[in-house]
Amino acid sequence: MQPKIQAFFDETTFTVSYLVSDPETKEAAIIDPVLDFDPKSGRTNTHSADAILDAARAQNLLIRMILETHAHADHLSAAAYLKARTGAGVAIGKLDVEVLYTPGHTPACVSYKIGDDVFVGDTLFMPDYGTARADFPGGDAHALYRSIRKLLALPPETVLWMCHDYKAPGRNDYAWKTTVADERARNIHIRDGVSEEDFVAMRTARDKTLSMPVLILPSVQVNIRAGQMPPPEDDGKTYLKLPVNAL
Secondary structure (H helix, E strand, O other), X not given: OOXXXXXXXXXXXXXXXXXXXXXXOOEEEEEOOEEEEEOOOOEEEOHHHHHHHHHHHHOOOEEEEEEOOOOOXXXXXXXXHHHHHHOOEEEOOOOOOEEEEOOOOOOOOEEEEEOOEEEXXXXXXXXXXXXXXXOOOOOOHHHHHHHHHHHHOOOOOOEEEOOEOOOOOOOOOOOOEEEHHHHHHHOOOOOOOOOHHHHHHHHHHHHOXXXXXXXXXXXXXXXXXXXXXXXXXXXXXXXXXXXXXXX
């Protein structure tokens, strides 16, 4: 039986989180949850994560696992909050679902294959937007190309679920669901016929023009701790630190 998949889009960070459930057992997993964060005030809230919990509660779902596709640089993870609320485990690695190692955007990227659906994280975007950057520490455009070709070697009807969408020029609506066939035919960066050499040259040149994500500094400090905030300092307050002239 195919899983039931519900998408939750956070327009502030352009992130798609997923609630994936087994219709028979009512067991579920949450993929790439967002902790809302206001960089101007440093305040967090759990509106986005609570919306997923509300949906799970309405369907009598039991959250068994919280899955991260990678240590995100564009949003803070709500994994720790959801773990505290549900008792679910947090994972990025070996699971009961099939885990595909897809490095390139970061060295620790994975995709999760559940039945005929694959949650690709930041490895791929919609066909009209292309592919993820590969210039973060440990990123590698060659590895990214090979990871994407691994995904695109899956059956053509395989459904691919994006972690982000930014609305490509000329498209008015957000979208995050496509197929292997669509990506192979239409992806502007890596459709069939694009060589690794050409992809790496394009990706390297394009990445040099990109600025850092707005939330990269706070998000990485939280996400490498599986959504936990850093420990409090001597004054009892928790700080996310901003390195000066380091990037």
